[in-house]
Amino acid sequence: MKPIEINIDKISKSYYGQQVLKDLSVHISNDSYYAVCGKSGAGKSTFMNILGLIEGFDQGEYYFNGENIKNHKDYFKIRRESIGFIYQSYNLIPRMTCRENIQMPLIYANVRIEDIKQDFIRIVDKLQIEPLLDKDSSVLSGGEKQRVAIARALILNPGLIIADEPTGNLDEENKSIVMDILKEEHEKGRAVVVITHDEDVAARAEKKYVLRDGKLL
Amino acid sequence: MMRYILNIMKTACRQAWNNRKNYIFLSVTIVLTFSIIAFYMTYNDSEIYNTYKYTMKESSKIAFVQYEKNERNKRDLLLAKLDSLEDTHYYLASEVQGITLFDKEDQRVSFKLMAKVVPNHVWAYYWNSGCRAELIDGSKSFDLKNDEIIICESLYRLIKDQRDKNGDLFLNLSHDKKLKVADVCADFDAEHKTVDENGEISYFFYGFVSDSCVTNRETVNDEVVIYSASVAEIEAYAADLGLRFSSHYNEKQDMNREITNLIEIKKVILIALMIILGINMLSSFLNALNERKYEISIRRALGAGKHSIVLQFLTEGLIVIVIDILVSVAVVMMLLSCIKVYHTLVLGEEWIIHITGYSVTIFFLCCTFLALFFSILFSILSTRVEIIQYIKGE
Ligand SMILES: Nc1ncnc2c1ncn2[C@@H]1O[C@H](COP(=O)(O)OP(=O)(O)OP(=O)(O)O)[C@@H](O)[C@H]1O
Ligand SMILES: [Mg+2]
16 A cells, blocks of 8 residues: 555636635645535535546646646546545446456456455455345445445555545445444555545544535635 | 456456447447448359359360361361461361150150260360350360260259169160260250150250261261360451351450459449448447446546556457457358349249359458457547546536
């Protein structure tokens, strides 16, 4: 796992004239465990997409481990090696089994499944998704998809975990499983940024931000 | 590196299978495209072949010069000319008309033989595969003994059960002569059956005998059979002498011209077909790609580089196209077989499926071009997908 050092300085983003983020600044490193709250439509997902290097921004500076992030470049290597993204809508590939979905990042990182067997078993056990592994991902329930998506984000031991509403679809039991996992991963030295409406989840974080008027407060 | 490529190709195979429903839609277009092209090429080949099959088989080096009994001196002049030409062989032949073989009792039906009388040793062999029995090749020869005959297939079929205990087959020529069947040649394509004014029906068969076995008979249609590299020159000389000349030389020249023309037309139509069908295929590929944009953005978001997306979709595209090409070939073979059956059973004529190497080459060039073009296009377009546009952040 690589150490993480992120500096975001006065980033702005607007869609067709609608200003979503405005001069947003934040610093993230291995010891960060941030929760981001905010009203629906405040721009939380937009912020996460920019942070996760899948969306560009209009103004400002973004340094990821010292690399100055530019809009037109494709940072697939960083995404693959350093970021585990848990999407609000899971984004599992339909018509593929859960096992294939979880193991997909291995193909691109050119890592053999045998080499991370221990991690795989640990994550699957923890998330209690063993019985789902050979099912088609599109037939799962929301909560099941959520847990499979989390397993996929963790499989390559990323330095930064970005979770957009990871507990939105989970019952109390599963929610605490996910919160435990995030906490545990953080304690291993990973940076965790989690978007949540849930007070319990926010309370577990070390720092709670509110996204309002395009800024993190 | 190798493992990486193999893994991506494995993924591509899995995904080609997982997305088979989408690909079946795409395949319908591709199979249609390739089938139309392949069918056009092969049907055209077969049509040309069946139109010209007799002409094609005939040698343009063979010529016949016919002479009357009173034109022997002209014939000798011609033979002297032939002797002076390089690479030229000839022999004298004639025809015996209608030797009665046997009559059917109580019915006025008789079976007659039209025999071509040739020397005992002839430089050419009789052609055994087409519809006409002709002596075609100057480089080969055959010997026919005095008591031997070569008969045509339909006569052979009629008498083949009458073999003696040694397994030999004999043919009785009008009760006085018995000839041993040495071999069988192809049927003459002329009508075998004639009916005279008394209502008597005669069936004519064709055969070859050597001249020493029919010396006492009146022969007709005396001719010089010539094999030569300079047929055109011989034609001019025969015309000067006033002898009747025939050869397949001109026919063959006409045929070659015609075939060249047809190939030119074929090229134009093929290019037009490829453009029309290519556009059709393009839209199908774009459709297939639309179905996959979500998957592509997920893969990209999870750290797949563009090259791995290219590789995956290149592999998927090639798998689908290669399978479709095989299916198309099968479809076209089936279609051609149906046409063959139609010609044989319904029209009652021979129709041979004939595919030239030219067509096969062109078809596979077309296939390779379309396959590479579309799979490369498919894979390049696959990287144009904006991650954030298709990935559902919400
Ligand atoms: N691609 C886009 N084009 C235009 N507008 C967009 C686009 N993406 C987001 N927006 C707008 O930006 C604003 C912020 O969206 P975002 O998805 O970041 O909200 P959010 O804070 O994640 O909300 P939620 O809590 O409901 O998930 C919204 O008003 C949304 O309509
Ligand atoms: Mg959101």
